[in-house]
Amino acid sequence: MKHVEVFVVGGGPAGLCAAISAAESGADVIVAERSSILGGQLIKQTHMFFGSEKQYAGTRGIDITDILIDKLNEMDNVKILKDTTVLSVYEDGVISIEENGVYKKIKPERIIIATGASEKSLAFPNNDMPGIYGAGAVQTLMNIHGVRPGHNVLMVGAGNIGLIVSYQLMQAGVNVKAILDASPTIGGYLVHASKIRRMGVPILTRHTVKRADGTDSLEKATIVELDEKWQEIPGSEQELDVDVMCVSIGLSPLSELLFQSGCEMAYIREFGGYVPLRSINLKTSQDHIYIAGDVGGIEEASSAMVEGHIAGLAVAKSINKVHENYDLLYKDYHEQLASLRAGHAGDHIRSGLEKATI
């Protein structure tokens, strides 16, 4: 069986930053990514990031990936396995992988799980019809493959993803008929919402999807207004001729490997689903397993990158590979996280952390 000091599951923003920090501390690192492209969901983020300069604010997500990959390529103690799916993480710490069709087993000293999240679906009649896609799926289709999803889109969800993808749909020449959100307020940043409204797209709060219809794929969506108790208001139905519906109502952590490896888990509403309990250094209830990014709770790519760095530093230290600037970096990364999670926008994250931290 192959041995390695640190094995990182997932080559998105969290996993790449974890690998960078662990490797800079002197550990031997393997990163496994199931796709043939590194960067996770960064590779379709054409917008410039917010936050501070330390999290690459002002840089487009697509360019951040290249910055991270360049850093990794400079180090000879990092091995990157693309087209490699981690199939299992057993309680005894053995990992099984499928690398380009070949089954292998690895016994790492430490594991960092950074598998990210998947898009949630919404319940309404005919929600399984072709033409109804996750908003991130449409972003992949447009921004990676250069293919328009259709002609007329209904966006469900006015969080940052819903707003940003709506804008990107318009950049790609697609008509966005409306953006809905069941809640009484817009969840995403107002700067994004204002931009969309200026382009003439209505953002309908307190609205949801009543049903979808079409022969083989989506042709029509019926939307309905909700009252203060989130109940449908009879007679408020409107029909929209749309061939695409983007569902952007949130994500849930892809935490299956953590369940399997025996980590203590909890359902935390603020984090979008089941997540592992963790220490402030992102160590789970299993001493050899750490987490970073959305798998531990849905947040932004900026905080995923900072968490990656923290997990990388902590993992390396736990096997006596201490980064030469450990104290300085450790303090700085925690300050960055605190600032990303400050204020009203970070309320739910801080509340989730209270429940998830051990």
Next chain:
Amino acid sequence: MRIQEHPVLDFKKGKEVEFTCNDKTIMGYEGETIAAALHASGVKVLSHSSENHRPRGFYCAIGNCSSCLMEVDGMPNVRICTEPLKAGMVVLSQSGKGEIR
């Protein structure tokens, strides 16, 4: 359905290649996903669900949800939303759960 001009992105495409989907010849670009090539040529219905035979398209496009499973070159249950396109691929709508031959 292909985006010709984009304010931010410049799409690097592979070689234009031919493949078939349910015996129909379709053009796509090598290396893009099979799902992208099919969608670009207007194919949205990828298969039908095994019990109620409801039409199925992709949902997540990143290999999570299994809504896009098709048979590719004789192999069932291929996630075509992440599988790169190659010249001459034979893609079929899968009926039922797929058989490993």
